[in-house]
Every structure is written in structure tokens, then in C-alpha cells.
Amino acid sequence: MISLQVVLLRLGLAVVLGILVGVERSLRQHSAGMRTNALVSLGCALFTIISGYSFTELLHLNHIQLDPTRIASYIVAGIGFLGGGAIYVLRDRERVKGLTTAAAIWVVAAIGMACGAGMLWEATIATLFAVIVLYPLHKFEKHFLPPCEEKQYRLQVHIAGGNTDNLLGTIYAMCAKKRLAIGSLEIKEEQAERMIVVICRARDIRLLAEALDLLRTLEGVSQVKMQVQDEWEQNM
Secondary structure, three states, X not given: OOOHHHHHHHHHXXXXXXXXXHHHHHHOOOOOOHHHHHHHHHHHHHHHHHHHHOOHHHOXXXXXXOOOOHHHHHHHHHHHHHHHOXXXXXXXXXXXXXXXXXXXXHHHHHHHHHHHOXXXXXXXXXXXXXXXXXXXXXXXXXXXXXXOOOEEEEEEEEEOOOOHHHHHHHHHHHHHHOOOEEEEEEEEEEOOEEEEEEEEEEOOHHHHHHHHHHHHOOOOEEEEEEEEHHHHHHHO
């Protein structure tokens, strides 16, 4: 059995490293913040210490076999339930949220297990890499990569005159050319003015802007308005 001082060192480092990973989640107001990650790391470290050192006195008994990796393997499987609880779906927008938080919990569990097994430098280095992935890499992704989050938009194509039926196919083709996923096309009349309402989804705002420019050049179109889903839902 390892000494109490070594146990305290490993558990203490596990808590500190868990807090470091959880700081970024807390700053971005995610449910699994510093306390959650610290507790996950601490628990995994303690389970690993129990698995590796707490049953050695039983080895002298007949028919007793000790597998120090058994509890650790259950940690890997069990942490998935906790991580899965952080994942949820925004059904109105068909988006999955919480994947990064769940992955952070999974990594923190591995860091805690490494601390419990005495791999302190390895756990510290893994924490450094995790913090880099969560914070600097997030900033890089946000500023230098095109947005990959698909949003829903409502386009109002106001018709000055003419046959709107002829415009439907043209509008659909233009949106498809700019890789906009069409949800619905609908002809409406408001205050003696006819318009075509297009519900679509787009990942790249630049392609959406190009589609709007093309729609404004169509014959018979007086103006084109755009609303993000949150905006038009507030006005309903």
C-alpha cells in the first residue's frame, strides 16, 4: 500500500488539474464547470488508487486473483453516462449541444485515473493539452474558420407585380445553387402586397448573402428581407 502522503499528492493534483480544465467551461457558462470536473477527476483518481493498492493483502489467500485494471475499466465505461447527460438536442434547430463538455469530462476522467496511477507528469501534460484545445483552439476556430453551425432563416421576397408562380422555380434554383437547404416556399399576401416566404438553412453566411443579392436582381422583385429564426419567433 502506498503512503498517505503519496495518496494526498495524487488526489490533490487530480483536483487541481480537474479545476484547470473546468475553468474554461465555467467561463462559458456550461453546466459542467470547475466543481464537476474537479469531482470527476478526484473520483477517478480515488477509484484507481483503490483498484491498484487496496486489495493487495488478499493475494496471500487461496483462489484469490487480483486484476488492478478491473475497476479502471468500469470507470471508462461508467463515465460515459455522466458525459451523455451533458449532451442535448435543440429540436427546433436540429442541433446537438454539449459534445465538447462531454468530451472534457471524458478527458478529465482519464487525467484523474493517471493521477491515481502515479502518472503525475503525464496527467499534467494531458491537462495542458486539454486547456489548449478548449481555449486557444476555440478562439482560432471562431476567428479563422468559417462558421459550421447551421442556422435557419426566413426570407421575404416581395413581388412588385407579375406571376409569382414563375418565380418559385427560379428562387428555389438560386437557393439550391448557393447550398441553402430549403424547408418551405409559401406565397402570402399582406396589405395588398404579394410575397414569397422562403424558410431555409445555411451554414455559411457568405453564401446566404450571395443568394440574397441574386434574388434582388430578379425581375418583378421589389425587395428582399431576411430574418434569423430567433428574430421572427420573437415577432410572432
